[in-house]
Amino acid sequence: MSRTDGLDPRLPAVDLTTRARDLRELMDDPDCDPRVLARTFRRFAVVNALVSGWRSVWRTHVAPALPASGRGRVLDLGCGGGDLARALVRWAAADGFDVEVVGADPDARAIEAATRSTPRGVTFRQQSSTELVAAGERFDVVVSNHVLHHLGDAERQGFLADSEQLASSRSLHSDIRRSRSAYRAYAVGSTLVAAGTFVRVDGLRSIRRSFTLPELQDVLPAGWSAERASPHRVLAIRDA
Numbered sequence: 001m002s003r004t005d006g007l008d009p010r011l012p013a014v015d016l017t018t019r020a021r022d023l024r025e026l027m028d029d030p031d032c033d034p035r036v037l038a039r040t041f042r043r044f045a046v047v048n049a050l051v052s053g054w055r056s057v058w059r060t061h062v063a064p065a066l067p068a069s070g071r072g073r074v075l076d077l078g079c080g081g082g083d084l085a086r087a088l089v090r091w092a093a094a095d096g097f098d099v100e101v102v103g104a105d106p107d108a109r110a111i112e113a114a115t116r117s118t119p120r121g122v123t124f125r126q127q128s129s130t131e132l133v134a135a136g137e138r139f140d141v142v143v144s145n146h147v148l149h150h151l152g153d154a155e156r157q158g159f160l161a162d163s164e165q166l167a168s169s170r171s172l173h174s175d176i177r178r179s180r181s182a183y184r185a186y187a188v189g190s191t192l193v194a195a196g197t198f199v200r201v202d203g204l205r206s207i208r209r210s211f212t213l214p215e216l217q218d219v220l221p222a223g224w225s226a227e228r229a230s231p232h233r234v235l236a237i238r239d240a
């Protein structure tokens with residue numbers, strides 16, 4: 001018999017004690033409705049701005065890892081619709097840095113959404129981390145948002161190994177920290193922004209797939225560390 005979590009009668013009780021690593025997101029279906037997908041990419045820009053905490057992570061973890069000259073290159077791996085890449089260039093300029101940001105994603109649908117807006121200093125490329133390594137690319141700082149939970153174990157190890165190769169100063173991967181309170185907060189808050197998109201279903205599935213801090217610590221290779229970030233975030237960090 002299905003129960004509810006007491007906050008939303010349409011929200012079935014879910015087990016958050018273990019990672020739901022096999023749960024698929026609606027966006028991952030190559031046959032999903034392209035109009036809903038395009039709306040979802042745009043709406044995730046709003047969600048990311050509200051929940052991902054990158055504004056402070058830029059100040060505490062990205063800017064300090066850039067060259068002292070203030071000029072640098074940042075790679076956003078798995079850039080999706082490109083909102084983080086655009087925000088990084090904006091924040092860098094506001095804080096007196098001259099930063100070029102490349103957003104890369106192997107998914108053509110993501111790059112199509114991202115390239116609808118390419119402010120000065122941002123470029124988007126349809127390439128995977130492995131293709132960027134093969135091309136001999138190097139960046140001062142390599143970041144990602146919401147990619148770690150998305151990958152299977154072997155893919156994640158490959159992604160982190162690629163990130164190590166690509167970053168000359170720091171790799172920094174931010175993701176959701178799985179908890180009952182994160183799930184409840186998103187279940188309630190996402191109803192305000194989810195209409196006509198996959199934002200609610202995929203966001204809730206992402207939380208179920210995401211790591212707790214000890215789980216992330218366990219799967220990170222040597223040389224990496226995991227940090228808790230507020231309010232419901234984890235960071236995987238490696239300094240070159």
Ligand SMILES: C[S@@+](CC[C@H](N)C(=O)[O-])C[C@H]1O[C@@H](n2cnc3c(N)ncnc32)[C@H](O)[C@@H]1O
Pocket residue numbers: 044048077078079080081104105106107110127128129130144145146147150151159
């Ligand atoms: C859940 S989405 C996150 C998108 C975006 N960063 C955001 O926060 O909205 C994960 C993205 O990672 C991309 N991805 C998966 N493996 C990758 C790899 N090896 N290199 C670059 N991107 C990858 C996928 O194509 C997908 O668009």
